[in-house]
Amino acid sequence: MHLLSLRRQMHQPKARKRRALAKEKEMIRISVKGLAKFMTGGPAAQRKILRDFKFPDPEGGVQASYYSEARRAIEEYHESQNDPATIASEVKSLSEKAYSASGRQQVRIEHNIRALQSYLENFGHESFKVLPTPSLSLSHRSVSVGATPDLFVRHKGNNRLIKLDLGARAPDQRLVAIVLQVIYEAARSSGLSLEPKDILYLDVPRAKVHRSAKVRTRLKGEIEAACQNIEALWPTIR
Numbered sequence: 458m459h460l461l462s463l464r465r466q467m468h469q470p471k472a473r474k475r476r477a478l479a480k481e482k483e484m485i486r487i488s489v490k491g492l493a494k495f496m497t498g499g500p501a502a503q504r505k506i507l508r509d510f511k512f513p514d515p516e517g518g519v520q521a522s523y524y525s526e527a528r529r530a531i532e533e534y535h536e537s538q539n540d541p542a543t544i545a546s547e548v549k550s551l552s553e554k555a556y557s558a559s560g561r562q563q564v565r566i567e568h569n570i571r572a573l574q575s576y577l578e579n580f581g582h583e584s585f586k587v588l589p590t591p592s593l594s595l596s597h598r599s600v601s602v603g604a605t606p607d608l609f610v611r612h613k614g615n616n617r618l619i620k621l622d623l624g625a626r627a628p629d630q631r632l633v634a635i636v637l638q639v640i641y642e643a644a645r646s647s648g649l650s651l652e653p654k655d656i657l658y659l660d661v662p663r664a665k666v667h668r669s670a671k672v673r674t675r676l677k678g679e680i681e682a683a684c685q686n687i688e689a690l691w692p693t694i695r
Contacts, residue, residue, distance in 0.1 A: 484596075485691050486510065489604045489620075493635040496683045507687065507694045523565055524623045526551060527572040528607050531621065534577075535585040535610070544573050544581075572623035572661060579664035585610035585619075593618075593643040597684040604643035606656075618644060619657045633658050637669040638676050 487495070487510050495506050530547035537543050548570055555566040588611060593604040606618040618640055622628050641656045658667040 483599060485600045485687060487600065487602055487687065489595075489602055489636050489639045490632075492602050492639065492680070492683060492687075493632040495687065496635055496679065497629050497632050503686075504690070504694065507690055511691070511694050524569055524572055524621075526566075527569040527576070527623055528621060530573055531576055532587060532608060534581070535583075535608070536587045539581065539584070541577065541581070544577050548573055568623075568625070571625070575623070575662045576621075579661060580659060583612070585612055588616065591644075591647060591649065593640065593647055595639050595643040595646065595680075597681050598688050600684040600687050602639055602643070602684070604640045606640060615655055616649075616651060617655045617657055618649075618651065619659060622658065622660045623662070625662060627663060628658075628660060633660075633667045634669065634673070634676060635680065637667065638673055639680060641669065641672070642677065642680075 487507075491506055491510055495503050498506060526547065530544055533547075534540065534543045551566050551570050551573075555563050555570070558566055585608065588609045590606060590609045593606070595602045595604050607621040608619040610617055610619060620636055620640060637653070637656050637658055641651070641653050644651050644656070653669040653671055656669060659665075660667065
């Protein structure tokens with residue numbers, strides 16, 4: 458009996474690890490922007506959003522990857538203490554790539570160039586001291602919402618998390634409020650000591666800065682309800 462008990466004890470850690478891995482695989486992963494679009498869209502749009510996350514297109518329009526070159530260059534710009542040569546160099550490199558590209562890839566590169574030019578014009582004067590960016594997420598039930606900011610900076614004596622919107626189309630105000638709330642909740646759950654006003658949403662092409670002045674309890678409940686809806690819809694997405 459003692460030997461059997463010992464064997465069971467030896468297998469328990471492995472069983473727990475398998476269960477943890479299985480749970481990890483079962484998690485539904487969506488970006489904070491995807492969640493916000495889901496919450497502000499109609500039924501058909503909601504299903505398309507979930508389909509895009511369940512079956513991602515490598516050349517699709519998820520902003521985090523679509524504007525990857527622009528986001529990286531913006532971070533390097535502030536790390537170099539606002540040396541415009543960093544952005545100029547990236548624009549030159551992208552222009553060369555665009556010349557030999559075609560179709561959607563060429564359009565994507567051209568949008569990155571536009572985004573960099575807009576950032577330099579509208580926010581290039583900001584003195585951001587770049588800090589290591591924390592990996593953030595907010596989970597409810599089986600839905601994990603990626604909420605990692607584009608920048609974590611020291612600005613005017615305060616630490617701030619920044620989400621960059623580089624899209625040509627102006628964002629919906631409710632979408633902005635959802636993004637700010639989710640990032641704040643994710644930061645708080647990770648142990649970061651930040652106020653709602655320290656979460657910034659930069660609408661780069663239109664030179665607008667959005668921030669939340671308070672915790673929105675009602676919106677928090679709506680976010681949780683949206684996660685439940687995503688969990689219910691997910692198995693039906695083909």
